[in-house]
Amino acid sequence: MNHFIEFWPILKRLIEYTIPWKKKIILAFFLLISGSTAEVLGPILISYFINNILSKHEFHFQLTLVILISFVMLQILAVFFNYFQSIYFNKIAVRVINKLRNDVMNSAIKQPIFEFDVQPVGQIISKVTNDTEVIKELYDTVIPTLSRSITLIIIILFAMFSLEWHMAIIATFIIPLVIIIMSIYQHYSTPLLRNVRYYLADINNKFNEIINGMNVIQQFRQEHRFEKNIKNSSQLHYSARMKILKLDGFLLRPLLSLISSLVLCSFIFSFSCLTHKIPEIGILYAFITYLGRLNEPLISITIQQSILQQAIVAGERIFSLIDSKKQEYGKNKKKIKTGKINIKNLTFSYIKNQKNILNNINIDIPSKSFVAFVGHTGSGKSTLANLLMGHYPIYNGQIYLDEYPISSISHDILRETILIVQQDPIILADTFFSNITLGKKISEDEIWKILKIVNLFSLVKSMPKGLYSILGEEGNTLSAGQKQLLSIARILAKNPKILILDEATANIDSETEKLIQKTLTSIKQKTTLIVIAHRLSTIVDADFIVVLDKGKIVELGTHKKLLEIKGYYSKMYNFQLCKY
Known part of the structure; x- marks a missing residue:
């Protein structure tokens, strides 16, 4: 009983x-x-x-x-x-x-x-x-x-x-x-x-x-x-x-x-x-x-x-x-008009009362600017990117998009406003067309224009079924660089106010890196660009660079200014010059 x-x-x-x-x-x-x-x-x-x-x-x-x-x-x-x-x-x-x-x-x-x-x-x-x-x-x-x-x-x-x-x-x-x-x-x-x-x-x-x-x-x-x-x-x-x-x-x-x-x-x-x-x-x-x-x-x-x-x-x-807890978002459905970001007194740990991953982060990022986050592995770069995406709840401090706390913004507006290109992009076992549109209504002409911008036009054109060619499991018919270019094509189809690249050029050759840099140049004109990079050569043109170490901001400034300081960033940059 x-x-x-x-x-x-x-x-x-x-x-x-x-x-x-x-x-x-x-x-x-x-x-x-x-x-x-x-x-x-x-x-x-x-x-x-x-x-x-x-x-x-x-x-x-x-x-x-x-x-x-x-x-x-x-x-x-x-x-x-x-x-x-x-x-x-x-x-x-x-x-x-x-x-x-x-x-x-x-x-x-x-x-x-x-x-x-x-x-x-x-x-x-x-x-x-x-x-x-x-x-x-x-x-x-x-x-x-x-x-x-x-x-x-x-x-x-x-x-x-x-x-x-x-x-x-x-x-x-x-x-x-x-x-x-x-x-x-x-x-x-x-x-x-x-x-x-x-x-x-x-x-x-x-x-x-x-x-x-x-x-x-x-x-x-x-x-x-x-x-x-x-x-x-x-x-x-x-x-x-x-x-x-x-x-x-x-x-x-x-x-x-x-x-x-x-x-x-x-x-x-x-x-x-x-x-x-x-x-x-x-x-x-x-x-x-x-x-x-x-x-x-x-x-x-x-x-x-x-x-x-x-x-x-x-x-x-x-x-x-x-019945498990669902991802929580706010109810504010007002459109984000610019790509301005303000991070105030942000402290974060993945588990409450455990060691902090980020400590008292304060950054103001103007709209349509190019900002880079750099630092050694474990410095908190990717964690900061995940918080900007709204993936984790913030308990100490706040992130503001257009003066709105990120926790107050609805799911639809947040995903419409801010997108990320990851180091290992997820490619669906579907067509080029489906992988780029992801359900959004976009004409084929628009897709071809986007493919020209990301330098995939000739590749897709050479395939037997063109836009409707199947890419295979996890896009195994594409190289690592082509996957990254395809993931950027998705972004262009969505046209976000803020774009994050989380070490997107870490696993690709220098030639593909140049193609991505060329693509980013066109994106920067209408989007706030945040780049998390190991290769410091890709961020020399950033408006300013945020240097993180053990969850804290240790340096902040332009590439030229940080080299003049001859501090943490300068050592990282010179080490990479010697390495390559």
């Missing part, structure tokens, strides 16, 4: 997903009840035939024919009703799961960026795929099977009490015994089912990690170690599954079959003892038939309990994602 109380909120929530299709559910239940009734009426006809025709050795052709035709018709109707109720329940299940998967994906997409820093991708994939598939069984298997089984039990018991109430009372003793078995099963199986779901998600996560890191694994000959790792995870999943199967094998069908056999023995014993009023042979036949049919729905209920618990455990995992 405690387990049921614990699981009821999740089960109730899962059932609520069926509300939009309640009319079809009512029809499916009507077909289910009709099919069950048709099944149960069959033995009553045979019982009547045995008692009134067969046992009296009196053959009535017309009555026998009516009974046989009625029996066959009942069986045909039972098949007909059960077939269509199954179709309806499956249709409803597929539609519900589509809705549930959409909700899970929408929640995953709206998760705060920092959640992906700590949450393995494989866990999310497992929730969207495996867990929703388990829940699908709740709608297309568990609910119809439980409903059909309960309906059959009620109708069978009603038929038994109508025929012979003494023997019917004996048959009802099987029900409390089954409830006890179900409670014991639920107590032991729940933690095992949670482990199964966890181990399966862990396997998915490790496969995802292996596939994404295949080059590194093969390069450093780590195949055996990762193979052993997967084998260990699979063994844990196998062990948990085997424990459940052993529990099923003991507590479900064998034990219930034993109880049914004992009840059947009680029938025979009571049939022998009732000397003053011996039940008719037809009634005994009906009771033996009904006991066999009563046994099956009871076993089905207990077996479905296992699937029901798996669905509830999967529901727990899914709703934990759906």
Whole structure:
């Protein structure tokens, strides 16, 4: 009972997903009840035939024919009703799961960026795929099977009490015994089912990690170690599954079959003892038939309990994602007219009360200016870029865009105003056209103009399908430089007020770097440009350079001024000159 109380909120929530299709559910239940009734009426006809025709050795052709035709018709109707109720329940299940998967994906997409820093991708994939598939069984298997089984039990018991109430009372003793078995099963199986779901998600996560890191694994000959790792995870999943199967094998069908056999023995014993009023042979036949049919729905209920618990455990995992905290944005929908940025007393750490990544940052960036952030790895450059993008909440200090606090700006306006080109741009396994527009309505002529600006015109033109050429998984048909140029083309299609380049030239050759520099020259005329760079040669023309070290601003000024100071920036620049 405690387990049921614990699981009821999740089960109730899962059932609520069926509300939009309640009319079809009512029809499916009507077909289910009709099919069950048709099944149960069959033995009553045979019982009547045995008692009134067969046992009296009196053959009535017309009555026998009516009974046989009625029996066959009942069986045909039972098949007909059960077939269509199954179709309806499956249709409803597929539609519900589509809705549930959409909700899970929408929640995953709206998760705060920092959640992906700590949450393995494989866990999310497992929730969207495996867990929703388990829940699908709740709608297309568990609910119809439980409903059909309960309906059959009620109708069978009603038929038994109508025929012979003494023997019917004996048959009802099987029900409390089954409830006890179900409670014991639920107590032991729940933690095992949670482990199964966890181990399966862990396997998915490790496969995802292996596939994404295949080059590194093969390069450093780590195949055996990762193979052993997967084998260990699979063994844990196998062990948990085997424990459940052993529990099923003991507590479900064998034990219930034993109880049914004992009840059947009680029938025979009571049939022998009732000397003053011996039940008719037809009634005994009906009771033996009904006991066999009563046994099956009871076993089905207990077996479905296992699937029901798996669905509830999967529901727990899914709703934990759906109910998780979403990325928060403001409500201010006023257009940002300029690209002016003011950073005031900004202090930040990824985890509260932990070491600060940024300390008391104060910068004023005029509109349409070219600003560079430089510093060694871990100085806080990329963290500052992520805060400018609104990816993380700010607790100390503030960033202002056009005098509006960034936390007050709506998601639509923020994404329209400020965009970023990352070191490793994400390219979709889609066409050039789709990768540039990303759903925005832009004409092909505009796309060709943008491709000319980023020097990809001749490349796209040379491809068999031009703009509609498929780029392959993660854009693997393009070089690193071409990917960067394509990501800049996306930016030009959006025309933001502020553009951040997060070490966008770190992994490309000098020739492509010159192309990007040429592109940026045209962008600077109408956009505030923030460049995070390792290659200091790319930022010599910046209006001013912000030098960061251990989360603090240590120097600020133009390239020429910082060289004259002969401080931190000067050492970095001279070191790179010697290196190259």
